[in-house]
Amino acid sequence: MPLKELPLSTLEDIMVQIGEAGRRMAEIGASEGAAGNISVYAGRSLEVQSVFPLVEEIELPTAAPALAGGWLLATGSGTRLREIYDHPLENLGVVQIEADGTHARLYTAPSRLFTRLTSELNSHLAVHNDQVAATGSRYSALVHAQPLHLTYLSHISRYRDPVELNRRLFRWQPEMIMIFPQGVAVLPFILPGSAELMRATAAALHTHRLVVWSKHGVMAHSEVSVKRAADLIEYLETSAHYEVLNLIAGEPADGLQPDEIRAIARALGIASPMVGEARGARRGGEE
Template sequence: MTSQLTVDALLEQMGVAGRRLDHLHAAEAGAGNISISIDWNTDLESVFTEKQIGVKLPRKVPALAGRTVFVTGSGCRLREVADAPEKSVSAFIVDKGGETGTWYTHSNKTYQRPTSEFNSHLAVHNDQVVQRGISFQAIVHAQPPYLVALSHISETLNNKDFNRMIFRWEPETIVQVPEGIAVLKFMVPGSDELMENNVIGLRDHRIALWAKHGIMVRSNFSALSAVDIIEYLETGAMYEHMNAASGGKSTGLSDDEIRRVVSAFNVKTDMY
């Protein structure tokens, strides 16, 4: 992401991503959440009619000082964000020190507070600024059914086996997501434990699996690009499910076949 998008353009991104997640059945009812962090100034008051100064953030994020973070509200339906984004999304300008921020909302908002997983969003935004100095980042949390269903199988709930299940069905998968999935064990949603492990998982991966719950994905390009990553991996999980349902007779791509794809497309990966 290089262009400095307007508030309306950023909210449109979030709306398009929300609808695509709904099409994937990955954001049932009020499940799932989206955030975007930017390092440029925007005219927040052109969209958001109210603001509160000095609102305490759920996580200290000093690297985000002066930056703006857009986030969906707790319980909001992601499929409805596009219809009236100002009702489902709010924005924070983070104060110096990263403990508080000015919270911009609309008088017709349909939520009382940001998503309960705002701590995980903020922590990843903060860490990626520290690690990579990014100016833009979109983060999506969703609950894609095939990926989540496979995360309930304890025997394969580890980085090696889970990734092998997903990546053996389509040659495109290793090309599009060469770093693979960071697989995390079950942790209570919204907890500090999940937040801290998720930051580590997303430091060198763009997607982390939250076992028996969902996934979190980051993109430096757009919210829809984050959803694209979900779609590639959810498709692999769907094939894995279809194979199991038909008796497990398919072999999928062999490791050697995937290595040939890696070589042909000059993919930088340590998975194969």
């Protein structure tokens, strides 16, 4: 498995990686128009006001006490992920979360192209808060995107069954059991931006690296880097593309068989409930 990337420490580094992740989502057809959003939590001091000089007090859409004193970089509502790399100041805002975990200072640039942060900010905050509270991590990254093939499959009822979705998608690439030892979580369609979606997403990502929002897209989490979160979406979308090709062809291919996936897991020492080798693989862990 690849070596871990160290979470980046400077504001510029984090902005560059958010831009690279956003550009990649656009390249794979997962962020049409203004679809998708990204956030990164950094539990360390960042020098932001020289870059984002405008400051305003805001009330957070949900309490995030575990993030108090930290910083959250997030995309603006209506911005395009593909444009962040070249124009980060226009598309990103930086939130400094105050001690009460319910209020914050929002730092932006005069050239910003949005009036508020992403409409999914409540889900981003809830997941980051849960992850930091559970692991003590000082870094947490989330990417929400709408990959074409995976989102299409979630419009078919059998693919909204988590067992069936995982069974069908894990058979196309040996890497899947390595990347998703816990499998992927699946939620039914829930109103975008709602408190219900926020709660369900935080619960799903407590035990999984990626959750499918049926008929909407996905959200992926990494405590290593935002690019790793984008990688998770790319891996799953590739398997979904295989699945769609197989459906179009009349399903002639069987893919990897369960015993073959188990053999891969055993050879790599992967403890995974997906193949019955073991239960309780470390939550959110990334090799």
